[in-house]
Amino acid sequence: MSSIRCIGICTGGGDAPGLNAVIRAAVKAAFLKYKWRVIGIPDGFDGLIWPEKSYELTLKDVSGILPRGGTILGTTNRGNPFRYCTVENGKEVVRDISDQVIANARKLGIDAVITIGGDGSQKIALELFHRGRGLDCARGRHRGGCSRNSHS
Numbered sequence: 001m002s003s004i005r006c007i008g009i010c011t012g013g014g015d016a017p018g019l020n021a022v023i024r025a026a027v028k029a030a031f032l033k034y035k036w037r038v039i040g041i042p043d044g045f046d047g048l049i050w051p052e053k054s055y056e057l058t059l060k061d062v063s064g065i066l067p068r069g070g071t072i073l074g075t076t077n078r079g080n081p082f083r084y085c086t087v088e089n090g091k092e093v094v095r096d097i098s099d100q101v102i103a104n105a106r107k108l109g110i111d112a113v114i115t116i117g118g119d120g121s122q123k124i125a126l127e128l129f130h131r132g133r134g135l136d137c138a139r140g141r142h143r144g145g146c147s148r149n150s151h152s
Helices: 019-034 098-107 119-131
Strands: 006-011 037-041 055-057 084-088 091-095 112-117 136-141 145-147
Touching (some): 006 019, 019 037, 098 119, 112 119
Parallel strands (some): 006 037, 006 112, 112 136
Antiparallel strands (some): 084 091
16 A cells, blocks of 8 residues: 555646646546645746645646646746755855755655656656655656656
8 A cells, every 4th residue: 555645746847738638637646546635836846945836736726727738837947956046145056955845845745746847857856756765756758658656
């Protein structure tokens, strides 16, 4: 029996056709097959950098999204928590805030994250998985569907 009770879904990188279809399929499977809660993580990993942006997704939220372009969650190609740029004292500073992202996912009750995106998003998801033992990252490329990561 799986210990997963709540998953997060995020889309990262550039927009691509089919992102909403993947989100809808993941939400429907989570609810109907596994009885899991689903948290939408907006704007790539920014939704875990700023967890107040994240919100619960329901079947109603994904109803009718197939013909819509883009992604209902939004996306970004700048939200890398391992190289997060901020401005401090007027200077640009790059920090690793991945531990904060993992802690925020746990505070939201997320047991696993489905990351939909290209190579950059997948690399971040894999690094978060290795860093955040106990937080599973299922990785799906928008060019090739979703697959569950089985690392332990």
